[in-house]
Amino acid sequence: MLTDLPDHERWNHSIAYQRELSELIPETARTALDVGCGEGLLARELVKRGLAVTALDTDAASIERARAQLSDGIDYRIADVMTEHLREHGFDVVTCVATLHHLDLDSGLRRLSELTAPGGTVLIVGLAQATWRELHWEAVAIAADVAARRRRQQWEHPSPTIWPPPHTYAQVREAATRIMPGSVYRRRALWRYTLTWTKPLDR
Known part of the structure; x- marks a missing residue:
């Protein structure tokens, strides 16, 4: 595992989707909150x-x-997103990569929603558990992982991890539907999901 690389050479399962989602940031955005920033790879981007x-x-x-x-x-900031005092009017972009599973699911999603300015964008790359009904996804993930590792070595971040994640994919999808109506949930290979949401102007 590689631990010390320049940003452009770093790759792992979360970064693969993080870079894709960063392309969804509106050109009009001026402020951003990166929740669970780790070593700051996304913050620097x-x-x-x-x-x-x-x-x-x-x-x-x-x-x-x-x-x-x-x-x-x-x-x-060395801080807990659930308790830290942040911008009163919210942020234009709120990102959360490989962090939501460290939080209570409902409370975490609500907090991310609260911290987003009206018209702002939430971008999440998350981890969740598969159920036995979703074992075909595990096969897809394993195949994708093998193919990816043939192309490049994986960067291993040294930040704390939680495994297995406490939430299932179905629980994440259901909670997002309730708390962030209109959000776009996508189940991904490489044991990940992505969730994107634009906060309505009247919220």
């Missing part, structure tokens, strides 16, 4: 796109490593 970024992680070591790599334009 958001800054390159011209956004003022607040990046949170509860792991002090991860924030220290992030600050050591680049901090211009990024407000790194």
Whole structure:
């Protein structure tokens, strides 16, 4: 496993979809919140796109490593998204990569919704458990993983992890439908799902 690489060479299962979702950031966006920022890979990408970024992680070591790599334009905080005081009017973009499964599902989604400005965008890459009815997805994930590893080595981040995730894919989909009406949920290979949502202007 590789742990020390320049940003453009880093790859793992979450980064594969993180980079895809970053293309959905509106050109009009000016502010961003990165929840569970780890070493700051996505936060640095958001800054390159011209956004003022607040990046949170509860792991002090991860924030220290992030600050050591680049901090211009990024407000790194050792903080819990559920309790941290943040922008009163919300952020234009809220990102959450491989972090939602560290939170209570309903409370976490509601908090992300609250922190999003009206008309703003939520971008989530998440992990969840498959049920026995979804074993075919596990076969797809294994095949995709083997193919991906033939093309490039995986970057292993040193931030804390939780495995297995406490939520099932069905639970995530149901909660997102309730809490973020109109959100787009997609089950992905590589043991991931993505969730995107634009907050209505009247919320």
